Amino acid sequence: MSEKDQNTEAQILNAARNVFIRKGYHGARMQEIANEAGMNKALVHYYFRSKEKLFRQIFMDVFARFFPAIGNVLTNEEMPVMKKIEFFVHSYIDLLAENSFIASFIIMEINRDPEETLNLMQEITGDMRGQYFAGFKASLDKAIENEEVAPVDFRQLIINTISMCVFPFIGRPLVQFMMFNNDNDAFEAFLENRKHEVVQFINAALKPANSK
Amino acid sequence: MSEKDQNTEAQILNAARNVFIRKGYHGARMQEIANEAGMNKALVHYYFRSKEKLFRQIFMDVFARFFPAIGNVLTNEEMPVMKKIEFFVHSYIDLLAENSFIASFIIMEINRDPEETLNLMQEITGDMRGQYFAGFKASLDKAIENEEVAPVDFRQLIINTISMCVFPFIGRPLVQFMMFNNDNDAFEAFLENRKHEVVQFINAALKPANSK
DNA sequence: CATAATTTTGACCATATGGTTAAACCAATT
DNA sequence: AATTGGTTTAACCATATGGTCAAAATTATG
Numbered sequence: 001m002s003e004k005d006q007n008t009e010a011q012i013l014n015a016a017r018n019v020f021i022r023k024g025y026h027g028a029r030m031q032e033i034a035n036e037a038g039m040n041k042a043l044v045h046y047y048f049r050s051k052e053k054l055f056r057q058i059f060m061d062v063f064a065r066f067f068p069a070i071g072n073v074l075t076n077e078e079m080p081v082m083k084k085i086e087f088f089v090h091s092y093i094d095l096l097a098e099n100s101f102i103a104s105f106i107i108m109e110i111n112r113d114p115e116e117t118l119n120l121m122q123e124i125t126g127d128m129r130g131q132y133f134a135g136f137k138a139s140l141d142k143a144i145e146n147e148e149v150a151p152v153d154f155r156q157l158i159i160n161t162i163s164m165c166v167f168p169f170i171g172r173p174l175v176q177f178m179m180f181n182n183d184n185d186a187f188e189a190f191l192e193n194r195k196h197e198v199v200q201f202i203n204a205a206l207k208p209a210n211s212k
Numbered sequence: 213m214s215e216k217d218q219n220t221e222a223q224i225l226n227a228a229r230n231v232f233i234r235k236g237y238h239g240a241r242m243q244e245i246a247n248e249a250g251m252n253k254a255l256v257h258y259y260f261r262s263k264e265k266l267f268r269q270i271f272m273d274v275f276a277r278f279f280p281a282i283g284n285v286l287t288n289e290e291m292p293v294m295k296k297i298e299f300f301v302h303s304y305i306d307l308l309a310e311n312s313f314i315a316s317f318i319i320m321e322i323n324r325d326p327e328e329t330l331n332l333m334q335e336i337t338g339d340m341r342g343q344y345f346a347g348f349k350a351s352l353d354k355a356i357e358n359e360e361v362a363p364v365d366f367r368q369l370i371i372n373t374i375s376m377c378v379f380p381f382i383g384r385p386l387v388q389f390m391m392f393n394n395d396n397d398a399f400e401a402f403l404e405n406r407k408h409e410v411v412q413f414i415n416a417a418l419k420p421a422n423s424k
Numbered sequence: 425c426a427t428a429a430t431t432t433t434g435a436c437c438a439t440a441t442g443g444t445t446a447a448a449c450c451a452a453t454t
Numbered sequence: 455a456a457t458t459g460g461t462t463t464a465a466c467c468a469t470a471t472g473g474t475c476a477a478a479a480t481t482a483t484g
Contacts, residue, residue: 425484426484427482428481428482428484429480429482430479430480430482431478431481432477432478432479432480433476433477433478433479434475434476434477434478435474435477436473436474437472437475438471438472438473439470440469440471440472441468441470441471442467442469442470443468443469444467444468445464445465445467446463446464446465446466447464448461448463448464449461449462449463450460450462451458451460452457452458452460453456453459454455454456454457454458
C-alpha cells in the first residue's frame, strides 16, 4: 500500500464519514461521496467494493470512538459514584458538542436496520457489554448501602443520565425551535450550562432521605 | 367524494403512515405503500400527487397527534407543578409505548431536513409555541418562590423531563441490547416501572433544600 | 529507458424509482 | 341500454443510482 493509497483511502473515508453522517445510509449517494473526496466515483468502488461495505467501516469507526466514553467511566472502581456520574456527564456532553451529528447518526441507523447495526456494534463491544454496567451497579449498590445515595435502580439511573445528555443533541433542531426561537447562540449557551445543571439535578435526586 | 373515495384514501394514508414511519422518507417506496394498501401505484399518485405531498400529510397527521400532549399538560394553570410533571410523564410514556415508532420517526425526519420539517411543525403549533412554556415557567417560578420546589431553570427541567421520557424509545434497540441482553419482555417491564421511577426521580431532584 | 503493476478516469450498464398516460372498469343518471 | 363521470389499472417514461470495465495515467521496477 503506497503513500498515495493511504491518502486517497483516507480522503474517501473522510468524505464518506461526512456524507453518511449528514444524510444517513439511504440518503447518502456514492456520487456525493466521490465529489466530496474530489475524485471519480469508480475510484470509491475500487477501494471499497460497495456502498454497504463502505458504510460498515464508517459506522464502526464512528461507533468505536463513541462507545468507550461510556465504558471507561463506569469501569473505574475507585471513583465514588457521584464523581463517576459527574465525569461521565461532562465528557459526554463535550464529546457530543464537538461531534454534533454522531448521536443522531447512530440513532438513525439503529432504527433503520436494528439487526445489522447491532451486529456491527457487537463486533466492537464484544462481550464487555454486561461488564461495564455490572461494575457500576456494584459500586452504586455499595453507596446505597452506606446511605451515601438514595436507593435507585442502576439501570434507571444510567438511562436517566444518558437520556439527559444525549437527547438535546438528537432533538436539537426541534428543541432549539420550540424553546429558543431557533436562536443558535442561545441554545449553545444553554448546552454549556447544561453540563452543570444535569449533574446538579442528578445529585439532588440521589440525595439520601435522611441527609440534612 | 364518494364512499369508495374515502375508503381508498384512508387505505393509502394508513399504508403510507406505516411505511413512512418504518422506513423514513428516503427509505419509503411508493410501490411499497401501494402494495401495503393493496392497490396500484398509479392510484396512490392519483390521490396524492407526489411522494412529498403524501409525506407532508402523514407527517403533519402524526405530529399533530403527538404534539398536543405536551401543550395540554403544561397549559393547565390550576395543577401544582409536580402534579403537572407526573401527569405529563405518565401520559407521554403511555403514548410512546402505544406508538413506538413515532418518536424515532419525528427525530429522523427533523434531522434529515430540519428546515422543511420545522415549517410543517409550525403549521401545527402556530404561534402557541412560546405560550405553552411561558405558562409552565410562571407556575414553576411561583412554586420556587413559595419554596415548594428547589430553584431550577424551567427549560432545563422541561428538557430533563422530556429526555427521560423519550430517549428510551428512540434508543430502544440500543438500550435493550446493551442493558437487557436484547430481552424484549425485560425491557417492556422496565418501561412500565419507568413511569413511576422518572416521576420519583424528578420529585427527589426538586425537593427544596430545607425540607426534611 | 522500457516494462510491469497499480491507480484513476470516462463511458457505460442494469436496475430501481417517482411519476405519467391512455385505456379499462364501474357506478350512477337519463 | 347508452352516456357520463369518476376510479383503477397496466404499460410506459425519464431519471437517478449502485456498480462495472476497458483504457489512460501514473508509479514502481528491471
